[in-house]
Amino acid sequence: MPNLTTVHPAPPPPPKLQAASQDAAIRDAAKQLEASFLTEMLKSAGLGKSREGLGGGGEGEDQFSSFLIRAQAEQITEAGGIGLAESLYHAMKDSSND
Numbered sequence: 001m002p003n004l005t006t007v008h009p010a011p012p013p014p015p016k017l018q019a020a021s022q023d024a025a026i027r028d029a030a031k032q033l034e035a036s037f038l039t040e041m042l043k044s045a046g047l048g049k050s051r052e053g054l055g056g057g058g059e060g061e062d063q064f065s066s067f068l069i070r071a072q073a074e075q076i077t078e079a080g081g082i083g084l085a086e087s088l089y090h091a092m093k094d095s096s097n098d
Contacts, residue, residue: 015019023093026089027085030089033088038073043069
């Protein structure tokens, strides 16, 4: 009786598809790094701080302002950002080809 639990690995994807998948992963990582950098820059610039004199949004505003800042940073990156993602992409791609 044959062993039904034997698992055979799937063949590797064609080199072209594998390269495209790796390229997409590198680009995504570069965009995430740029968004993280922009998040910290926006926080340092004071975005998301409570407005003391205007009544503000209270505890809720303080709790969720980090989500808003991250979403804004991601939108900036998707709109072209500051060019950091592109530089990071090329640097990571060059280092992966070595």
